[in-house]
Amino acid sequence: RLTRGTLFVLGAMNLIDCINVNLLTPYVDRMVSEFLGRPTDDAHVVQTVGLLIGLYSLCEVLFSPFWGFLADRFGRRPIMLVGLGGSAVAPVLFGFAGSLPMAFFARGLDGFFCGNVGVTKTYLGEIVDKTNEARGFSFLAVCFSLGLFVGPVLGGQLVEPAKWAPGLFGDTIFDSHPYLLPNLTYACFAGISWCLGFFFLRETLPPPARRPWRRRRPSSAAAPGGASLLAASAGGGASPESAGSAGGVDRRVVMLLFAYCLLSGYYSAWTQNFALITSLPRSIDGFGLGPRQIGMITNAAGVGLLSTQLLFYPRATRRWGFLACFSLGCAVNLLVTLPFPLYGLLADPAVFGIYRFLPLSAMLFFGQSAAGFCFPTVFVWINRALEGKDKGTWNGWFNSLGALTRSFFPPAADALLSVGLRSGLQGGRYLPVFVNAVALLTSWCLAAAAARSPGGDSARLPATSMPLPPPQRVDQRRDSCGADGAAGGGAVEDAGVGA
DSSP states (O other), rough: OOOOHHHHHHHHHHHHHHHHHTTTTTTTHHHHHHHSSSTOHHHHHHHHHHHHHHHHHHHHHHHHHHHHHHHHHHHHHHHHHHHHHHHHHHHHHHOOOOOOOHHHHHOOOOOOOOHHHHHHHHHHHHOOTTTTTTHHHHHHHHHHHHHHHHHHHHHHSSHHHHHHHHHTTTHHHHHHHHHHHHHHOOOOOHHOOOOOOHHHHOOOOGGGGOOTTTTTOGGGGGSSSSSHHHHHTTTTTTHHHHHHHHHSSHHHHHHHHHHHHHHHHHHHHHHHHHHHTSSOOOGOOOOOOOHHHHHHHHHHHHHHHHHHIIHHHHHHHHHHHHHHHHHHHHHHHHHTTTTTHHHHHOHHHHHGGGGGGHHHHHHHHHHHHHHHHHHHHHHHHHHHHHHTTTTTHHHHHHHHHHHHHHHHHHHHHHHHHHHHHHHOOTGGGGGGHHHHHHHHHHHHHHHHHHHHTTTTOOOSSSSGSOOOOOOOHHHHHHHHHHHHHHHHHHHHHHHHHEE
């Protein structure tokens, strides 16, 4: 069952993974510049920086299904601990890197151990019920948003310590390896999270469902949905929801897969569009904002996401349901994003001064708040749709393909911006904004169709209001199925208690 301690440990693991993604972004250009002996604005340096940063995402695409597969064979807990242990060691190697090949090796090794994002969702999905799933998945979103801030702070403030604290770090290993301290600090946090996971997390995959070296069929004991599947089988028939989740790929899972990928790609491009458009120079009637100004405005996005998750989202899902919350999130984001050309009318600092930042800050605040309604909702729907399936493997594929779209959409937005600028049209620079909006609308259509399908967006009543399978039928199933039947009966009993 979901407890505060378990949720805290899972959140810490999620936070560590998010920090790991962008820990190097504040200093990677200087690091590569030193290795190549060229200035930071050199084309070869810029290209190498992109490859080094993108290597993590590439590994996430390639290896997330692998870790999910292992989680279905060996259990969730050992795979999370292995991944977290690797994530603690690889950044230290990156901090010690004295050459570009060593840096690429350490970054690739770090990306190899990136599977915990999908496995933590699998673990959480097996301990929540319909009374607390919104709170559980929204808390992971809170930890993710915190990681967006903590990562750059660690990487930017702790780099080159011998320069800002020579009395403490001068003539030490941190002087000869100026990028070690932020990575070593991160490794300490990861080590603490590993200890918390080792001592306080229990395995959620029952022993009968763990068949490491044999082909394993999706088992009712391996997921919370096992209760409904077992009850339907014992009763002589299966509901449409149970039948759909007992097999392989079903229509609802496919729709949610594409909806999640489009949503992930949309928000990655949304952030990219904002940074690119607001940095266009005043000579072409742009905002002409620098990195520090954009960074300050971006803080509004983090505040919006945190406030949504902590204050509104769980209550809103109980009151209105998940589909209404997802629709509200999409609508709010589009309402504050599509008027971007109107915000551009206030770009002149000589006329509007500090007030030109107000519409931009409001756009980021409400736009990212809307994300706080969309992503946890999709995670809840995915968790429900995967009942009775190999959740670890499926969540691995969801995370892999989501990472692929997050890697593809920003370059596509860059290309659309170039096309818009070359067109000579007054609003050509906003072409990626409008094209990107189509992706969000498509995501909403797919998610809404999946939610309206059987078993999608169920009633807002707590899980205790749902009828439990008759005990005598479970006993009959246990008698007829032997040991496996006993495991299934335990799943039903646990599901009833958890509800």
